[in-house]
Amino acid sequence: MKILVTGGAGYIGSHTIVELIKAGYDVVAIDNFDNSYPSVLESLKEITGKEIDFTEMDIRDKSALKTFVKNTPGIDAVIHFAANKAVGESVALPLKYYENNVGGTVNLLEAMQEAGIKQIVFSSSCTVYGEATPPVDENAPILVAQSPYGNTKQICEEILIDQSKATDLTVVALRYFNPVGAHESALIGELPIGIPNNLVPFITQTAIGKREVLTVFGDDYPTKDGTCIRDYIHVVDLALAHVAAIDYLAKQKNEEAFSVFNLGTGEGNSVLEAIQSFEKVSGIKLNYKIGPRRTGDVVQVYASCEKAFKGLGWKTERSLEDCMRSSWKWEQALATKENK
C-alpha cells in the first residue's frame, strides 16, 4: 500500500513515516516546512535506509495539490498531519488557523475525491473534550472549543463526518492526548521554534541551559500534588497507532464510515511527577519554581484507551520515563549539532 503523509517533515509525521516504512508501506510525503526543516529528510533516510519520496508542497495551494495527488499513481490512503498547532497563536491569528487547518483539509478532501482515494487518517486532539471527567472516553461530550485551534479540530471532524456520509470516504480520526518523547536514535524529535509552550521541551531546554528556570503553572489545583494532570504519550507509540489505523481501514475493520479513537496511555501524571521522572532518568536536578496558573489550562485530562485497544489492537508500550529519556537524548543531540 502507498500512503500519502501530509506534514511528513513534522514531529509526529516524521515518526509515523519511520513506522510505516518499517511495516512495509510505501510512503509519499509532502510538507511546506512551515514548522519543520528539510534536514529531517536526511535523518529519515538514515533511520530507515530509504530515500523518502518527498515533495515540498503547501496544501493551501489547491490546484498544485490536486495536480500532485492526481499525478502520483497508486496512493491508497492519506494520513493528514499538516496543520498549525500553537494554541496561543491561534487566538491572535484565528484566520491563519481556519485557512490552513480547515481550508487545507477541504483542499485535501477535494484532491482525494478527484483522484478516487477513499481512506484518510486525521490528526485530532483531546482538546475537543475540554474539561471532562477522566478517564475520558470517545463518548464524552464535545465542548465549545477553548481556542480557534481547538475549533479547527472540531470543524475538521465534522467536515470528515459529512464527507464520509456523502461519499464512500472512510475516516479514522485520532484524538491525541499529550505527545512527547523522540525516536530512540535521537535523529528526529520535536523542534519547538522559539520559546516552547509545552512542558517537556521546556524541561529539557532548562536542563540543557537554554532556559534559566521552568515555571510550574500553579500548584493549587484539586489534584494529588496540586499541579495539573495530563496523559503523556510517547510519539513512537503514537506513530504505531497510525500504522494500526491504516491497517484498520485497509482491512475494512470499521463498522462505520467515520471512526474516532483516543490515543493516550490511560494514565494521568502531574507536572511535578513529570519533572521527577525527568530528574530520575537524567540525573539532573531541574531548576524550577512554582508560578501562577496559566489561563485556559484544564485541571486534569487522561484517556480511556479501551476503544483503540479493541478496535485497532493497539496500546502504548513506552513509559513516562521512556518519554523523558528519549526527549533528553534528543535535546542533547540538538545541542551537539548547534555547537558544531
Ligand code: NAD
Ligand atoms: P508539527 O508542526 O511538527 O508538524 C506539522 C507539519 O505540517 C509541519 O512540518 C509543517 O511544516 C507542516 N504544515 C503546516 N501547514 C502546512 C501546509 N499548509 N502545507 C504543508 N505542510 C504544512 O506538528 P505535530 O506535533 O507533528 O502535529 C501534527 C498534527 O497533530 C497536527 O495536525 C496537530 O494539530 C495534531 N496534534 C498535535 C498535538 C501535539 O501536541 N503535538 C496534539 C494533538 C494534535
Ligand code: UFG
Ligand atoms: N506547564 C507548566 N510549565 C510550562 C509548560 C507547561 O507547568 O512551562 C504545564 C501546563 O500548565 C500543563 C502541563 O504542563 O498543566 C502540560 O502543558 P502542555 O503545554 O505541555 O500541554 P497542554 O496539555 O496544555 O496542551 C496540549 C497540546 C495542545 C492541545 C492540548 C489539548 O500542546 O496543542 O494539549 O489539551 F490543544
